[in-house]
Amino acid sequence: MKSLRVGIIGLGVGEGHIAGYQSHPDCEVVALCDFSDDKLAMAKRQYPGIRLTSKADELLHDPDIDIVSIASYDNYHYQQIVQAIENDKHIFVEKPLCLYENEAAHIRQLLQQKPALKMSSNLILRLSPRFLQLKRMITDGKLGQLFYVEGDYNYGRLHKITEGWRGKIDFYSVVYGGAVHLVDLLLWLTGDRIVEVAAYGNAIASRGKGFRYNDMVVSILKFKSGLIGKVAANFGCVYPHFHALSIYGTRATFVNGLEHATLFESRDPAQTGKKITTPYPGIEKGELIYSFVESILGRSPAEVTVEDIFQTMSVCFAIEKATHQSDSVMVTYI
Ligand SMILES: NC(=O)c1ccc[n+]([C@@H]2O[C@H](COP(=O)([O-])OP(=O)(O)OC[C@H]3O[C@@H](n4cnc5c(N)ncnc54)[C@H](O)[C@@H]3O)[C@@H](O)[C@H]2O)c1
Incomplete structure (x- = not known):
């Protein structure tokens, strides 16, 4: 057995x-x-x-x-x-x-x-080969010091919130359902901590379709190091399902595009940047499970630890809260 x-x-x-x-x-x-x-x-x-x-x-x-x-x-x-x-x-x-x-x-x-x-969660973008490559480049200093990071979750499947269970349960948040992946990705890539957030939301794309919450949320993030960032959960977009990501450092900029990613290493307009074709997303939904099981067996920590889950969720709770008030919100870590 x-x-x-x-x-x-x-x-x-x-x-x-x-x-x-x-x-x-x-x-x-x-x-x-x-x-x-x-x-x-x-x-x-x-x-x-x-x-x-x-x-x-x-x-x-x-x-x-x-x-x-x-x-x-x-x-x-x-x-x-x-x-x-x-x-x-x-x-x-x-x-x-x-x-x-x-x-x-x-x-x-x-x-x-x-x-x-042990507990882990399916914050799967960390296993995407393209983002793993980006993480290595950041760690190796190839991008220099990061000063601005942004991630947009372009959901591209409005029907899933207007017709499926997401629109029927008592509360649904596109921050928790979508932006959560980008918040986790930005925390993991930068190794930094988000201390304060401001956010706006609207529900124009789903208006009249019976969805009761924001289908679009954008949030500005202040990190502990001085780095600033932005995440968006864009559930109403007319756009393919896509995780847009731009990471700006003092030495280089990484931009994830629909066809491929690009690494810009020069401010010379004649330089078009280096194409990065490493697979994206390039992962199956169950792939984080192997490391989770290894953590239960005491062999190595899970890719997504309990600490990671609570950090990401703490930021998401602050973003959701900020969409309902005009002031920014300090992140309270659970
Ligand atoms: N990690 C990811 O990238 C990712 C992607 C999609 C969905 N999700 C998450 O997975 C969860 C399910 O979403 P989905 O897209 O698979 O939905 P889905 O509708 O495709 O499938 C959910 C299934 O679970 C069943 N179900 C729901 N609640 C149940 C319960 N209490 N007891 C027994 N059966 C139950 C439903 O009958 C349905 O067959 C959500 O929390 C969603 O946010 C995560």
Whole structure:
């Protein structure tokens, strides 16, 4: 028998978690959960031999399960994380961790009481080969000192918030659902800390379509080192799904483009910059799971640690708060 037994809740992006666990020799996916009959029928055909259930509770209380992957709708994450911790299970949770600051603080407190439990989250852009290359260039000093960084999450799929579950749950935030990836990417790339944010939002693109929250949010970020930045969650754009990223340093500028990225190393207008064609995104949704399992086995830290999750979420909570007030918001780290 394999040493770690896994249950997965939610078979949308959660289906991608299966391959992540199966890629690890010490894991076995033993249960899948979805409250959709169609998804369970699909799972029965695709994954014979794996136990199926429509009730997340059943899986969260199963003493034979060591790891729970939570890929349910955003509004269920908190409650399922709490149950998982109470039942001594390691957790891989889709972003966002949860929807409210007090929920995050409670999760933090529960985890502190059970330090042996590991948790990671699917902040997947860190594994994109193109961004890994960028990270190495920053670390090696190729860009010089960073002074401005910006990341736009161009979602390009308005129908997902006007027609799907995202528009139907009690609260949905494009910051937590989209900008979270860029906030995490900027924190990881810079190794800096965001101390203060200001933000604006609107819902022009989804007007009259029944979506009750901002579909567009832009935020200015002040980092501890003096670096400044900007992130946007642009869910209404007429544009391909894309993570736009520009990193400006004193020696070079990196710009992620639709066709390829470019590294500009000269202010000479005759220089067009160096093409970077390293794959982007170039990753599958379950790829962070291998390092998460390694962390449970005590071999190496997960690519996305508990600290990373709380830092990213703390910034996202501040951005969401700033969209509702005219002043900037200091980031309170949970
Ligand atoms: N990391 C990423 O890049 C990424 C990408 C997409 C979605 N997500 C996140 O994954 C989660 C799911 O989104 P999705 O796009 O897969 O949605 P989806 O609608 O494609 O799939 C979700 C599935 O989970 C099931 N489900 C939801 N809540 C459940 C519950 N409480 N119990 C049992 N089954 C449940 C639904 O029936 C559905 O089949 C969201 O939190 C979303 O933010 C992350």
